[in-house]
Amino acid sequence: MLKKKGIYTLFAGLMILGLLLAGCSNESSGNESSQDAPAKKGNDLTVAVDANFISMDPHDTNDTLSGSAQRTMFQGLFGFGKDMEVVPVLAKDYKVNDDGTVYTFHLKEGITFHDGAPFNAEAVKVNIDRLANPDNHLKRHSLFAMVDSTEAVDEYTVKINLKKPFGAFINNLAHPAGRIISPKALKKYGDEVARNPVGTGPFKFKEWVPGDHLTVAKYDDYWEEDYPKVDKITFEPTPENGSRVAKLQTGAADFIYPVPPEQAKKIDGKNGIEVKAEPSIVVQYLAMNNRKEPFNDVKVRKAINLAINKEAFIKVVKSGFAKPLDSVIAPKTAFYSGQEVYKYNLEKAKQLLKEAGYADGFKTTVWGENNSTSMKGMQFIQQQLAEIGVEVEIVPMETGTMSEKIWSAKPNETELEMYYGGWSPSTGDADWGIRPLLGGKEAFPPQSYNTAYYSNDKVNELISKALLTADPKEREKYYAEMQKIIWDDAPWAFLSVDYTISGKKDYLKGVYLLPDGSLSTHDAKIEQ
Known part of the structure; x- marks a missing residue:
């Protein structure tokens, strides 16, 4: 791994470091010293x-990681293929009325939940009604807030009525939030269903020891013939990069993600390891609380953007496995519209701070996850902003603490100043790449994920217009305009579009990361 002094003395050694890292790419390294790894025993998978x-x-x-584990146990009416194309899963087909407000779905038959309950129209109704009810205070309510009512027409036909047309509704149903939970389990466990998951997926829940492991086991009555192809999957949280890599090297894990960027080329091709890196729709950003001084001044926010060298960020933090972010969404997201990147310019950044009344800089804090890669990113930002007199205190947090301090705090009570994070619009659509993050007061935590506490009346109007039409040309026009406005308002420091980087043993097939950064194990099999 890169040594810590590579961060703390970044600028002194940046030219040398850049040369060392310039060759990083999303291609395999072609290591010549490949070693044979011990044969895999058994048919269980460790991730x-x-x-x-x-x-x-x-x-x-509200996190992609939990959604990846859920995918082994749950399914929705629709899902996403390898390239984020919408595919039917529990639905056979659907039709929509002319004004786009009534969707009728025909469901696959003969499917049961892991607790024996039948999958049918009533089960879908129970789930959609649960999501659509704001009184349930569910984190994914906003994806289904447009639902007016749900009707079980017959055992395998369900009708969903919307309050008004919504152009991205099928994409929303394909989102991980649209996965169907057993109504029997919902009734039995209530809120505790979060620790007692019951779905229709190829694996059923076995055990969860928070911080140590989560295990799912093959569901013998799974509805797809010849699936699943492995007997058990155990997920092991391993925040420290070196430990996670060591598990793959020793065979304690069969698959790891993410592979720390600085280790990717070093381990590829050795000990039976294959590393795969591909462009994603995951954006990395630094949100600034637009309701708090000094970030309520657009000059300050633009100064922050200009003070961060995006190319250096990609080389040092991402080891070359990223591209500069040139909009609020990534190029592979539907209705993306590129903007002119904020170029690194310390003098202009200092001038903007002076004009805003902060010639001597200011002190602030940045919150983010406590894993190794996030720490490196925050340390980089800390060093960069110091060059314009901005003194940044890093506050790393465990995911549970972040959930409480960020996602559960009311807007007028939050202590958040800056947030270092990433987002993948898991509908593949611009709506879910923009609305939950920058969609005005309705998106402020705890309702949604607008950690910039950003609200622009024109942007909010364009979001509404884009959702009221299913015409791709109209949606493209609205999203292009809103992306330009947001870019000029600079509610974030726009950092990078990341690559997904995973590592696996060469005997493992059919496991991969989708462009949104989530994991698919549906086709997992072990070949000796």
Whole structure:
């Protein structure tokens, strides 16, 4: 791994470091010293991940990692293929009325939940009604707030009525939040269903020891023939990068993600390890609380953007496995519109701070996750902003603490000043890349994820217009305009579009990361 002094003395050695890292790419390294790894024993799979799981309730989850574990147990009417294309899962087909407000779905038959309850129209109704009810205070309510009512027409036909047309509704149903929970389990466990997940997926819940492991086991009555192909999957939270890599090297884990960028080329091709890196739709950003001084001044926010060298950020923090972020969403997201990147310019940044009344800089804090890669990113930002007199205190947090301090805090009570994080719009659509993060007061935590506490009346109007039409050309026009406005308002420091980087043993097939950073194990199999 990069040594810590590579961060703390960044500028002294940046030219040398840049040369060392310039060759990083998303291609395999072609290591010549490949070593044969010991043969895999048994048919169980171990996956090491970089953080703890928060919830196994897909309706009340706001992190991609928890959603990845949930995917083994739950399914929705629709899902996403390898390239984020919408595919039917529990639905056979659907039709929509002319004004786009009534969706009728025909469901697959003969499917049961892990507790024996039948999957049918009533089960879908129970789930959609749960999500659509604001009184349930579910984290993913906003994805289904447009639902007016749900009707079980017959055993395998369900009708969903919307309050008004919503252009991205099928994409929302394909989102991880649209996964269907057993109504029997919802009734039995109530809020505790988050620790007692019951779905229709290929694996059923076995055990969860927070901070140590989560295990799912093969569901013998799974509805797809010849699936699953492995007997058990154990997820092991391993936040420290070196420990996670060591598990893969020793065979204690069969698959890890993310692979720390600085280790990717070093381990690829050795000990039977294959590393894969691909462009994603995951954006990395630094949100600034637009309601708090000094970040309520756009000059300060633009100064922060100009003071961060995005190319250096990618080389040092991402080891080359990223591209500069040139909009609020990534190029692979539907209706993306690129902007002119804020170029590194310390003198202009200092001038803007002076004009805003902060010629001598100011003190602030940045909150973020406590894993190794996030720490490196925050340390980089700390060093960069010091060059313009901004003194940044890093406050790393475990995921549970972040959930309480950020996602549960009321807007007038939050202590958040800056937040270092990432987002993947897991609908594949611009709506979910923009609305929950920058969609005005309705998106402020705890309702949604607008950690910039950003609200622009024109942007809010354009978001509404884009949702009221299913015409792609109209939606493209609205999203292009709003992306330009947001870019000029600079509620974030726009950092990078990350690559997904995973590592696996060469005997493991069919496990991969989607562009949104989530994991698919549906086709997992072990070949000796």
